[in-house]
Amino acid sequence: MDNVFDEIIERGNTDSLKYDFAVRRGKPADVLPLWVADMDFRAPACVQDALAARARHGIFGYSDSREDYYFVLREWFKRRHGWAIKEDWLVKSPGVVFALYNLIQALTRAGEAVIIQQPVYYPFADAVNDTGRVLTVNRLVYKNGEYSIDFDDFEDKISKNRVRLFIACNPHNPVGRVWRREELDLLGRICLKHGVIVISDEVHQDFIYAGNRHLVFADINPEFPDNTVTCTAPSKTFNLAGLKASNIFIANKTLRDKFRKQLTSTGYGEPNVMGLTACKAACREGDVWLDNLLAYLAENIAFVREFVRERLPGVSMVEPEGTYLIWLDFNALGLGARELDEIILSRAKLWLDAGTMFGAGGEGFQRINIACPRAILREAFARLQRTLAEKGIAGKIL
Numbered sequence: 001m002d003n004v005f006d007e008i009i010e011r012g013n014t015d016s017l018k019y020d021f022a023v024r025r026g027k028p029a030d031v032l033p034l035w036v037a038d039m040d041f042r043a044p045a046c047v048q049d050a051l052a053a054r055a056r057h058g059i060f061g062y063s064d065s066r067e068d069y070y071f072v073l074r075e076w077f078k079r080r081h082g083w084a085i086k087e088d089w090l091v092k093s094p095g096v097v098f099a100l101y102n103l104i105q106a107l108t109r110a111g112e113a114v115i116i117q118q119p120v121y122y123p124f125a126d127a128v129n130d131t132g133r134v135l136t137v138n139r140l141v142y143k144n145g146e147y148s149i150d151f152d153d154f155e156d157k158i159s160k161n162r163v164r165l166f167i168a169c170n171p172h173n174p175v176g177r178v179w180r181r182e183e184l185d186l187l188g189r190i191c192l193k194h195g196v197i198v199i200s201d202e203v204h205q206d207f208i209y210a211g212n213r214h215l216v217f218a219d220i221n222p223e224f225p226d227n228t229v230t231c232t233a234p235s236k237t238f239n240l241a242g243l244k245a246s247n248i249f250i251a252n253k254t255l256r257d258k259f260r261k262q263l264t265s266t267g268y269g270e271p272n273v274m275g276l277t278a279c280k281a282a283c284r285e286g287d288v289w290l291d292n293l294l295a296y297l298a299e300n301i302a303f304v305r306e307f308v309r310e311r312l313p314g315v316s317m318v319e320p321e322g323t324y325l326i327w328l329d330f331n332a333l334g335l336g337a338r339e340l341d342e343i344i345l346s347r348a349k350l351w352l353d354a355g356t357m358f359g360a361g362g363e364g365f366q367r368i369n370i371a372c373p374r375a376i377l378r379e380a381f382a383r384l385q386r387t388l389a390e391k392g393i394a395g396k397i398l
């Protein structure tokens, strides 16, 4: 085996949401899971070693981060994203989704409007709806296989609905866009003009492919830090989602205090010590591992691009600029949303995320997680090809 990422690691019987819950969640037992956003790769050795050493210590009392945690993060963001953080901006949370639910409650009142850009990571809409806020959607524009923003509609929806908060997905899950400076700047300036606070969910910020660069929303305009909350985590980057550690940065003290107060009201106090330990080790020593991972993922994307082009007529891949989630367009096959889901799940035996889960504009799409050994990806696409051929679907393109 020439590449560590080629190793197929048995994940069954590890309490894995991806691998151990198919039947409980109403899926066939023999389904191949490429849905939830975690990777089929081991975390870097530096993380495994740090966790093993901490486990061997044997005492797991209440814990919190010290200065060294901040120093490691400061260097990480400077090195990887050219972003200078300050220690007092940091608020830790057990997850980005947990932070989103609590930020919405801290920064808006029930009945106020929050804007998101669908199709987008579905917990955004859930968090707005579940907290009794009003969901406002600025639909992304899909044209010639590419996504862009309708800024007029964004501003119009903000003023008509008196929107208070914007949740940006930067880079964007599931459409794979790494937003450009002009796009972020215009969004941010519209928000400032209308008194809309920005939450920038940047959990995918380390998955950026050649020709693209991640820009921290808060950092692109001197007026933005005061109006922006930046959500980050080592969980996607280093495959640590089960360790429940995320780092939220808020430069504006008033906003930060509101968020802290809201967190306290949930009963959440100190972070998980294993999450802290893993985050510190990963951000201190994980660069080379991450760079190798990115190279492997780029090859996985190249594999999908070619497979789709050569062997899946009627299906197209939206070219990802970032993230390890690929957005596949099946619309040319002319299937209904339910029929498409059924074919993917019950005939191809693939557990993907149906496009409709991501809201407006998701019809006819499926999201596939390509952060797995290439052999798994090959098997998944072979199943897809066989199924479409069996049904004679691929031959009947509209």
Ligand SMILES: Cc1ncc(COP(=O)(O)O)c(C=O)c1O
Pocket: 037, 094, 095, 096, 097, 098, 121, 169, 173, 201, 203, 204, 233, 235, 241, 246
């Ligand atoms: C945009 C986005 N935000 C947040 C999360 C989840 O973050 P956490 O596990 O820290 O709640 C995901 C996971 O897929 C995601 O895609």
